[in-house]
Amino acid sequence: MPFDVDNLMARVRQAFGITALPDKPSAAKKPNDAPTHSHLGKTLPDWTTAVTTALAQVFSPTASQPYPFYLLTTGTALALGWVVYRGTRRFPTADHIPPRWVEKRKPIRGRVVRISDSDNVRIYHTPWLWFGQIPDLNREYMKKSIHVRLAGVDAPESSYFSMPSQPFSAEAKEWIALKLRDRRVKVIPCGKDRYNRLLGMVYVRSWFGLWQNVSLKMVQAGYATVYKQHGAQYGGILEQLERAEAMAKRKKRGMWSQDLKVYVSPAEHKRKHLRGEDTV
Structure with a gap:
């Protein structure tokens, strides 16, 4: 049927x-x-x-x-x-990022507005439907930017408080400044530390438009080691980081060009001079 x-x-x-539709008048079928x-x-x-x-x-x-x-x-x-x-929801600081956002590793995009040190940066979050201009934060940067700790790496320490700077700390900070200053980046959250900083893998576009992992690139350049302390997060690339560090050592890149007999890791340097106050 x-x-x-x-x-x-x-x-x-x-x-x-x-209301029912009116019936159409019947017509003879034509060949077409x-x-x-x-x-x-x-x-x-x-x-x-x-x-x-x-x-x-x-x-x-x-x-x-x-x-x-x-x-x-x-x-x-x-x-x-x-x-x-x-599309317009903006997170002013790391405190405003919901836990579920971090758990699901949702990307956070924005512009780098401050280089705190060799492995800490601050970004101004810009959602994908946000078309405003980034304001001049001046002294309000702590209230309007997200503090991001580069996940998986530890760079030579700069001088602060009573702690002296490490060799190649200035070169490491210059390297990351050239890489990230005023650049738009993508951060894949890995967690938060005890200071509520966002631990994340930071990505920046290369000249060819491809995303580069800044943590991995920094280790390859010899300006950071693989972070092995408590609470370390690697975003699934621990093996890549370890291979990159081994290659940088063999090639004597960056801080590995110094005499390794007197080399002190950033974590050991902090423990020695900060008496265990902060090894992150």
């Missing part, structure tokens, strides 16, 4: 209180008419017209029972509102 589309459309119109699909019970153009007309009446605001129209418009408005909310 062929599928009766007219009967189906009549039932749909009856269910939603829609569209072929009849017997399993549909009518020609394909007529079937398409019937379906689209019925749906238009069902979702019309002038229908006798316009509930489908209200549901469609409400659902569309809610969906668009959710997209706009997610």
Whole structure:
């Protein structure tokens, strides 16, 4: 038995209180008419017209029972509102990043606005629907930027408090400044440390438009070691980091060009001079 589309459309119109469509006058079939699909019970153009007309009446605001129209418009408005909310939601600091965002490792994009030291930077979060200008933060940078600790690496320490600087600390900071200053970056969260800094893998685009992992590049250049202390996060690239460090040592790149007999790791240097206050 062929599928009766007219009967189906009549039932749909009856269910939603829609006035029946006027019957089309029959016409003799011409040689150029569209072929009849017997399993549909009518020609394909007529079937398409019937379906689209019925749906238009069902979702019309002038229908006798316009509930489908209200549901469609409400659902569309809610969906668009959710997209706009997610696309413009900005996190001023690491404190504002929800735990589930970090757990799901959702990317955070923004512009680097400050190089704190060789393995700490601050970024101004710019969501994907955010088109504003980045303000001059001045002294308010701590309240309006996300403090990011580069995950998986430890760079030579600069001088602060009573701790002297390490060899190649200035070169390491210069390297990361050239790499990241005022650049747009993508941060893949790996967690947060006890100071609520965001531990993340920072990515910056190369000249060819490809994303480069800054932690990996820094180890390859010989300006950072693989961080092996408590709470270390590697974003799934620990083996790559270890191979990069071994290669940098063999090639005597960066800090590995010094006499390794007197080499002191950044973690050991901090323990010695800060008395274990902070080894991160």
